[in-house]
Structures are given as structure tokens and as C-alpha cells.
Amino acid sequence: MTGRLLSYATLTLVLAFLLGPFLIIVAAALSAGETLAFPPQGLSLKWVFKVFEIESFRKSFALSMFLAVFGTLAALVLGVPVAYAASRYKLPFRETLRTIVSAPIIVPGIIVGLALLRYLVIPLDVGVGLALFIAHTALILPYAVRVVSASLENLRSDIEEAAVILGSSRAGAFFRVVLPNIRNGILAAFILGFVTSFNQVPVSLFLSGPGVRTLPIDMIWYMEITYDPSVAALAALLAFLSIAIVFLAERFLGFSRYV
Amino acid sequence: MSDLTYLSLKDVTLAYGKSVAVDRLSLDITRGELIALLGPSGCGKTTTMRAITGLMRPAAGRITLDGADITYLPANKRQVGLVFQSYALFPHLNVFENVAFGLRLKRLDGKTLDTRVDGGLDLVGLSHLTNRKPAELSGGQQQRVALARSLVMDPKVLLLDEPLSNLDARLRLEMRTELQRVQRESGVTMVFVTHDQSEALALADRIVVMKDGYIEQLGTPEDVYDRPSTRFVADFVGFENIFAVENGKLKTADGEVPLNPGAPIEGTVKGLAWRPSKVTLGSGSFSGIVKGSSFAGHAREYLLDSALGPIKAEQPVPHDAYAIGDRIAFDLAPEHAARLNRME
Numbered sequence A: 001m002t003g004r005l006l007s008y009a010t011l012t013l014v015l016a017f018l019l020g021p022f023l024i025i026v027a028a029a030l031s032a033g034e035t036l037a038f039p040p041q042g043l044s045l046k047w048v049f050k051v052f053e054i055e056s057f058r059k060s061f062a063l064s065m066f067l068a069v070f071g072t073l074a075a076l077v078l079g080v081p082v083a084y085a086a087s088r089y090k091l092p093f094r095e096t097l098r099t100i101v102s103a104p105i106i107v108p109g110i111i112v113g114l115a116l117l118r119y120l121v122i123p124l125d126v127g128v129g130l131a132l133f134i135a136h137t138a139l140i141l142p143y144a145v146r147v148v149s150a151s152l153e154n155l156r157s158d159i160e161e162a163a164v165i166l167g168s169s170r171a172g173a174f175f176r177v178v179l180p181n182i183r184n185g186i187l188a189a190f191i192l193g194f195v196t197s198f199n200q201v202p203v204s205l206f207l208s209g210p211g212v213r214t215l216p217i218d219m220i221w222y223m224e225i226t227y228d229p230s231v232a233a234l235a236a237l238l239a240f241l242s243i244a245i246v247f248l249a250e251r252f253l254g255f256s257r258y259v
Numbered sequence B: 001m002s003d004l005t006y007l008s009l010k011d012v013t014l015a016y017g018k019s020v021a022v023d024r025l026s027l028d029i030t031r032g033e034l035i036a037l038l039g040p041s042g043c044g045k046t047t048t049m050r051a052i053t054g055l056m057r058p059a060a061g062r063i064t065l066d067g068a069d070i071t072y073l074p075a076n077k078r079q080v081g082l083v084f085q086s087y088a089l090f091p092h093l094n095v096f097e098n099v100a101f102g103l104r105l106k107r108l109d110g111k112t113l114d115t116r117v118d119g120g121l122d123l124v125g126l127s128h129l130t131n132r133k134p135a136e137l138s139g140g141q142q143q144r145v146a147l148a149r150s151l152v153m154d155p156k157v158l159l160l161d162e163p164l165s166n167l168d169a170r171l172r173l174e175m176r177t178e179l180q181r182v183q184r185e186s187g188v189t190m191v192f193v194t195h196d197q198s199e200a201l202a203l204a205d206r207i208v209v210m211k212d213g214y215i216e217q218l219g220t221p222e223d224v225y226d227r228p229s230t231r232f233v234a235d236f237v238g239f240e241n242i243f244a245v246e247n248g249k250l251k252t253a254d255g256e257v258p259l260n261p262g263a264p265i266e267g268t269v270k271g272l273a274w275r276p277s278k279v280t281l282g283s284g285s286f287s288g289i290v291k292g293s294s295f296a297g298h299a300r301e302y303l304l305d306s307a308l309g310p311i312k313a314e315q316p317v318p319h320d321a322y323a324i325g326d327r328i329a330f331d332l333a334p335e336h337a338a339r340l341n342r343m344e
């Protein structure tokens, strides 16, 4: 009996821990007051509407969207062939390759950001925008490789040979029978990459310039200057967006199989 | 290579890196023939098939098909069909599209394509399942899709890698007849792989018995079953009493034993082998003690302990059963023996 009570208590605690901040943010976003506060002072949607009027949020949202979409696409263009090669050929340096590709996950983002700033942006005079794109692509690459590898693992390689015997070229076999069968894995990798990029803070922190800021960085900036509930409103909106994406992905792709 | 040869392998050597899987294999096949590659697992059957399809390049040797040298022709230009042991159906395509795959690559017009796919599905009896995905089919049905997918391409040779081994016993017999019918109706030259001698005997026009990457014996089912030419083949097809021969005498653990005068043993013969059913029981110049006796439906099998070593014999039922411990006379008649020219 006590054991059971204890486990319920633990569960409640964990849920409170996971959901608590989210609920507080949502409550703060719905405040009618002028400053970020919990509990909210009255209820209103005005800060939610305000979010859309803030010029810098609109700009940084566009940049974050761009990075998330094209960074992920670039990571997939690089990652799918890597995953394919690793699954089909006995590469002599397979483990090394795996380690190199996973490096951006393991190395703390602060260090990746600093390194890119110090050795790419400053000496080579690479624009911050391009550096951000490179950084996000590199950060997403490990996820792309891992998720796509998982779905390749479940695909027998003899269907490619079957396609070749039926008249297809090797490359044709890849596009005709491999890609369609790992489509869901690629979609899952895209979603995971998108969310990862969109929420990325530490690397993006180093790679900001005049007028070039990703949305999370912009939110930090905004908060340092203006302490009104619009940041909470934006955070809540983004959280709902993420939840919706992951929910749909789970529903239609069985997302959790891949990550 | 005779004028009738359609598919020919000449001294074909196949290797994975440095390890040789098939060693200087030569084989001539006539158009319309049904050939079985028979041998234990790992003897190089699949490897040989892969070389014929072009998925693997020979380290040495030549392969010709229909008068043309195809040794280095890429797999997608060969017009050789292969039904994989695993079927290798395309999981994302339904039955119709699986069968249509190769025809679409040929850019046939819609009507011709439909007709040919329907014809193929009809031949294997799957016309009612065109919209199913492979995952929604039984093993036997998947097998038929794989067969139809290869047949509609009108291949010069159709290869089947262990087509029956993944099916349950009842389905296996059904597919056996099915394969025979399809071959008869399509007239396609077929080579199929099996490790089951009864399959090879029942289906093939000729059997290629393989071991460790080379051919042990090549012959009709009757040749292989009644006249195995090596110890390995004799053992494989159920000759249980096998003796080496030297100076016209049987070599046993206790020395050389002369046989009863009967058919003389030619000098080239290195061994003699008797099926249990060919051991004469109840009379003869040898004797043995019954060590074991078991009922096998059509016959009763005995295990005898004799001066020649252990002997397996059988007698049709009903007959006077011998009891364990009885000493009985038996004979090994040279005229009932298979003559083996290789004993290793």
C-alpha cells in the first residue's frame, strides 16, 4: 500500500516537474498585466496578439524557419548517402566515421559555437548568416544519419539487387526501391532536425550579428530590454507548435520508432 | 560445348576476396531444360547463381548465354531472371506494381504492360490479389509474386534460389507441381537451387550435385539416385553401406575382405556402395548380429554388427522379423552396388 502511494507520489512529482514550467508559461502568457509575472494579473489574450506585431520577432522567426528547413534539408542531403554507405558497405573506417558524424552532439554547443566564431567567422570573414547555416546543418547531421540508418537497418539490401536484375541501374535502384521505403525515416529525421534547429540556443548565441538573430536568441535579447509577458506568449505558442508537430508525427509516422 | 548448349559456364571461379567459393566450375545447359543445383549449405549454389545473373563477377572463366559472351555484361542487361531465396519483393509496391516493375523500366505502353502483368499473375494464380502489399501475403503467395515478377520479363534463363525451402511441408509439395507446370507452360530454361535431394529428383531433367565449390556429379535423376559416382553423392542420396575397394576387395577396419564372385569389379572402381534395401538378408557369405531393428512403414530396418563393420539393411514388411541378438547371414552382391570412382 505504501509502495503504491510512493510510486503515485513520484509520478505526480515527475509530471509536475515536466509540465509545471509549461503551465506557468501559459498562465503568464495569458496575463492582463504589463510585466512578466506568475500568478498572472487577470486574464487576456492581448500579449498573444502583441507577439505578431513585434518586428524583430517576425524577422528572427523567418531566420529560424529558414535555418530549420534548409539546414535540415542540407543535413539530409549529406546524411542520407552517409547512412546508406555505412549500412551497405563494409567501410574500413566505419566506427571512425560514426564518431566524426556524431561529434556535434557530443561536443557542448558552447564550444562548437565558439570554435565556429573563432576559426570560421572571424578569420575567413564568413557572414554570420552563412556560419549559422553551416552550424545548424552540422548539428542536425548526426540526427539525420542516425534516424535514416535506423530505417535502412530494417530494409533488406536484396531488393536493390532484385531491381537491378529487373533492368534498373544501381542509382535507379536507390531512387526506385530504397528511397520510397525509407521515406518515413527521412520524414522523421526532418521533423527531429527541424525541432532541434529551431530550439537551438548555445551555438546560435555565438553566431549573431546586427539584425541576424535566431528566434530563441532574439527572445533572450528582448527579455533583457523589455520585461513584458509577450515573451511568455511567444514561448507558449512555440511550445504548442512543437507539441502539434510531434503529435502529428507520432500519429502518422510512428515517430518514436525512429528516435 | 555442343550445338545445343544455351547457357554455358566454362571454368568459372568465384571468390569473396581471397576465399574461393566456386572453383573452375563448368556446366552446359540446353534450352528449355530444368536443372537442379543440389548440395549442402555453403557449397556455392547461391554464389553460382549470382555469377549467372551478373551480380558477381567471376575471378576467372567464361559465361555464355544464347551464343553471346555475357561474362562481363552488367546484371541489368542480361535477361536472366532470379527468384531470391528471400523473394526480395518491394515492400512499398502492391502485387501488380511488383510484377510490373521491370516492364515499366522497358517503357511499354499501358495496355501491353497491363496485359503482360495480368498474364503473369494469371500464370501463378494470383489475379485476385493485385492490390495487396507484400506484407499482407503468405509465404507461398509472396513466392508466386516473385516468380511472376521474373517470368513477365521473358528471361532467357530463370534462376530460383531455394524456391521451396521457406515454405511449410504441404505448400512445398504444391509449389513443386506448380513450378513444373509453369516451366512446361512457359518453356523457360530454369535452374533451381535446393539442398533437398527429393526436390531435385522429382523436378529436374538433370541434377548438378555440388560440394565445396565444385561439381561432384552431373546427371539425370536416375543417374544420381541409382548410380552415384562418388562417395559424397552416394552418401547424399542414401547409400548407407559404403566401402573403399582395393585389389578387388573391400577395405574394412579389420583388413581386406573378398567379395563373392559375381560381377567382376573393374580396376577403376575405388569404392562400392549399397542401399539398405540392396543388402540380401537371410543368406550369403557374411554374417552379423542384429543390434537394432526399427519399423519404417514400408520396411523394417536392421542394424547389423559384422566383420565388415556396421551394416544397414532393410526388408519389406511383412516378413519374419529378426530379433535383436540374432546372428543372421547376409550378402553384398556386386551387381547391386553403385560403383564409386572417388572416395574422398
Ligand SMILES: Nc1ncnc2c1ncn2[C@@H]1O[C@H](COP(=O)(O)OP(=O)(O)O)[C@@H](O)[C@H]1O
Pocket (backbone or CB within 6 Å): B016, B019, B021, B039, B040, B041, B042, B043, B044, B045, B046, B047, B048
Ligand atoms: N558475402 C560473402 N562474403 C564472404 N564469403 C561468402 C559470402 N557469401 C558466401 N560466402 C561463402 O561462400 C561459400 C558459398 O556460399 P553460398 O554460395 O552462399 O552457398 P550455398 O548457397 O550453397 O549455401 C560459403 O563458404 C560461404 O561462407
Ligand SMILES: [Mg+2]
Pocket (backbone or CB within 6 Å): B042, B045, B046, B047, B161
Ligand atoms: Mg544459398
